Amino acid sequence: MTLSNIGERLREERTRLGLSQTAFGEVGGVKKFAQSNYETGKRHPDALYLESLAKIGVDIQYVVSGIRSTNDAEGVEPAEEGLSPVAMYDIEAAAGDGRSLEQEEVETTLYFPTDQLAAQGLDPAQVVGIKVRGDSMDGTLADGDWVLVDRSRREPKPEGVFLLLVHGERRIKRVQRVAGGAWLLISDNEHYQPELIKPQDMKDVEILGRCEIRIGRVS
Known part of the structure; x- marks a missing residue:
């Protein structure tokens, strides 16, 4: 051999x-x-x-x-022909400080039609699935939902909901740019206050990808 x-x-x-x-x-x-x-x-x-x-x-x-x-x-x-595998991670379990997501344990692998992902502007090779934990994004994402994250989109332009690494902890937040180059991390649940990230603190924050597609229970 x-x-x-x-x-x-x-x-x-x-x-x-x-x-x-x-x-x-x-x-x-x-x-x-x-x-x-x-x-x-x-x-x-x-x-x-x-x-x-x-x-x-x-x-x-x-x-x-x-x-x-x-x-x-x-x-x-x-994977069958025409389907693309997407590794699915639990955001709560995958919380190792400084570790890349791929070093975490995959909870499961789901297969999605490649052409449908492409129709949404997504490259399957850049997509991972994340299980949402907590209620901070209630109204947009519920606890236990899955969301497909496009890892190729790591800039808050256009503004939207992103998977972030904040002080070593992975979070899903809405990111809004504000005057002076700062970012506002917003929870869609009004019971949570926005968090201001000043330019000098940007070293502690990293965008891991943009949340694109929600997979959740119909209520």
Whole structure:
């Protein structure tokens, strides 16, 4: 068995799941350059990388041995043609200070029609799902809702609802730009007061993506 064969099968799995090298590498905790080296056989992926990929449905047994697994990792079915996998995270569980979202445990993987995501202007490789926790966004997002987040949109233009990292804690807030370059973080639940982020405090705030599509219970 040669490394290049492992690389070819790794690329085959990435293509099957409809992910770019950048997005696939992020799941495994590596950059696009390293992912490219894995696929061309220039470098060998380690166990932690492979373990991370297993959580989104990559058939690790096939990658390593060339033999298809009879049951995919954690019961995740391979993506059918025309469907794109979206990793879904619990915002409460995924609260590690300074950790990238892809290093957190995936609660589940849902599959969405690729063409419908594209019709909404979304690149499947840039979309993750987040479970909403708390009532601060009541009226827009309820506790237990899922929301699809576009990680390619990390600027508060146009203004909207964003997934943020604030002082090491992930939050979903409406972001409004105000005079002087400050941001106002707004909870749609009127019982919560807006939070002003001054320009000198911007280092403690990072936009992780824009909330685009809500998936929730009909009330």
